[in-house]
Amino acid sequence: MAESIGRGVGILHVHPTRGCNLQCVHCYSESAPAEKLAIPLDVLQRAVVDAAAEGYKVLSVSGGEPLLYKPLSRLLASALDAGLSTSIVTNGMLIDRRRAAELARVVDLAAFSLDGRPDLHNEMRGSRHAWEGMLRGMRALRDAGGKIGFVLTLTNRSVADIGWAAALARDEGARLLQIHPLEQSGRAVSQLRGEEPSSETLALAWLAKTALQGRLGSELEIQLDVVEADQLSTNVCALYADEAEPNLNAPLAELISPLVITETAEVLPLQYDYPQSLGLGSLHNASLKELGRRFVQKNYSVFLRACRRAFREMSEPSPFPFYNWYRVVDAALKVESGCEPAEARVALPVWNNFA
Numbered sequence: 001m002a003e004s005i006g007r008g009v010g011i012l013h014v015h016p017t018r019g020c021n022l023q024c025v026h027c028y029s030e031s032a033p034a035e036k037l038a039i040p041l042d043v044l045q046r047a048v049v050d051a052a053a054e055g056y057k058v059l060s061v062s063g064g065e066p067l068l069y070k071p072l073s074r075l076l077a078s079a080l081d082a083g084l085s086t087s088i089v090t091n092g093m094l095i096d097r098r099r100a101a102e103l104a105r106v107v108d109l110a111a112f113s114l115d116g117r118p119d120l121h122n123e124m125r126g127s128r129h130a131w132e133g134m135l136r137g138m139r140a141l142r143d144a145g146g147k148i149g150f151v152l153t154l155t156n157r158s159v160a161d162i163g164w165a166a167a168l169a170r171d172e173g174a175r176l177l178q179i180h181p182l183e184q185s186g187r188a189v190s191q192l193r194g195e196e197p198s199s200e201t202l203a204l205a206w207l208a209k210t211a212l213q214g215r216l217g218s219e220l221e222i223q224l225d226v227v228e229a230d231q232l233s234t235n236v237c238a239l240y241a242d243e244a245e246p247n248l249n250a251p252l253a254e255l256i257s258p259l260v261i262t263e264t265a266e267v268l269p270l271q272y273d274y275p276q277s278l279g280l281g282s283l284h285n286a287s288l289k290e291l292g293r294r295f296v297q298k299n300y301s302v303f304l305r306a307c308r309r310a311f312r313e314m315s316e317p318s319p320f321p322f323y324n325w326y327r328v329v330d331a332a333l334k335v336e337s338g339c340e341p342a343e344a345r346v347a348l349p350v351w352n353n354f355a
């Protein structure tokens with residue numbers, strides 16, 4: 001199973017702003033150049049210290065475009081001081097030599113977003129310059145001594161580019177290629193209908209990843225954020241699906257990972273579009289530690305029920321048993337929280353739905 005999923009990973013994802021130099025057609029946060037809202041640095045610095053005390057190990061800064069968050073380097077430096085590793089997810093276009101040198105001192109891994117080969121990348125990003133700009137920024141950071149990786153958004157089109165992306169990553173000296181399925185959220189809902197990977201696409205991605213990892217060995221780590229049914233039984237705990245009574249006094253990182261902070265300072269389990277009413281609350285009202293305590297008393301049981309429902313759904317026989325866990329939990333959450341009728345089956349992307 002993908003090492004980047006579930007309990008034990010200990011990732012804090014921060015989206016400090018929705019400001020972006022691009023307006024990608026698939027953007028789950030609908031980030032854009034006109035968006036200006038950003039979280040004050042001191043709010044995030046306190047959250048990062050609390051997160052470290054709660055057992056989180058990695059701060060990952062995304063957005064919006066993290067390079068447009070003015071105090072980015074200070075935020076990353078605070079995370080390092082608190083004992084966290086640091087990473088950013090970026091479109092790379094705003095990294096020149098000066099910013100590369102600055103970032104190389106405070107970022108343990110910079111992940112550059114890829115949406116497929118250059119034409120597809122530019123199309124998804126709505127800019128003829130996105131590809132060239134990404135390459136330029138990536139090389140500037142790498143040449144300044146920064147460690148680099150790539151994140152490929154998996155769609156029914158980009159699945160054909162996985163081998164190409166792995167070769168690019170290896171040739172450019174990347175440590176990691178992460179492959180993450182497109183989610184139907186934000187702008188993707190209206191602008192990329194039908195592009196969410198089908199279960200056949202997830203199966204193809206799985207085969208490609210397995211073959212490439214065998215060939216590339218330790219040259220490049222490939223992480224595919226897809227769960228395959230055969231591995232469910234050994235990952236019951238990682239997917240929060242064990243029936244044991246949870247220890248609610250455990251550090252928050254053992255109870256929820258990833259943990260997300262949005263640009264409005266809302267703290268949410270798992271992902272950016274987790275329903276706010278079922279989340280932890282706002283950092284403008286209480287500390288991360290306090291929000292965590294309230295969450296385990298109030299909303300944690302719904303989270304666990306959704307994870308267990310998702311697990312049962314994924315355990316059902318299926319001709320292509322490959323799943324985007326986040327999506328399955330999201331659907332299960334709608335049922336468990338009463339937004340959808342209890343008899344509704346989790347809307348898995350099954351093979352016979354393939355249009």
Ligand SMILES: C[S@@+](CC[C@H](N)C(=O)[O-])C[C@H]1O[C@@H](n2cnc3c(N)ncnc32)[C@H](O)[C@@H]1O
Pocket residue numbers: 020026027028029062063064065066089090091112113114115151153180181182183184185186188
């Ligand atoms: C929202 S962007 C923000 C960071 C930065 N501006 C960038 O482009 O990398 C973070 C990552 O999420 C990916 N992404 C955006 N919308 C998505 C969606 N609907 N489903 C899956 N991944 C998505 C992007 O391709 C990018 O790799």
